[in-house]
């Protein structure tokens with residue numbers, strides 16, 4: 531009976547295939563709705579905006595949502611349109 535060990539092996543590999551790996555989760559970008567604000571220019575950006583990347587650390591503010599940013603007096607970036 532050579533079939534049984536093969537079946538056990540197959541079911542084991544299926545379990546591994548269905549388990550989501552932590553590495554895959556780590557690749558997900560910033561949480562949805564999060565915006566990056568420039569305290570100096572009073573403009574907020576998507577975290578992926580090329581201008582957001584250039585904001586100096588001391589002028590950078592991370593906000594939970596664009597509604598929060600607007601409430602704090604920030605204006606939306608005209609390039610990335612967050």
Ligand SMILES: [Zn+2]
Pocket residue numbers: 574575576579580581582607608609610611
């Ligand atoms: Zn922008």
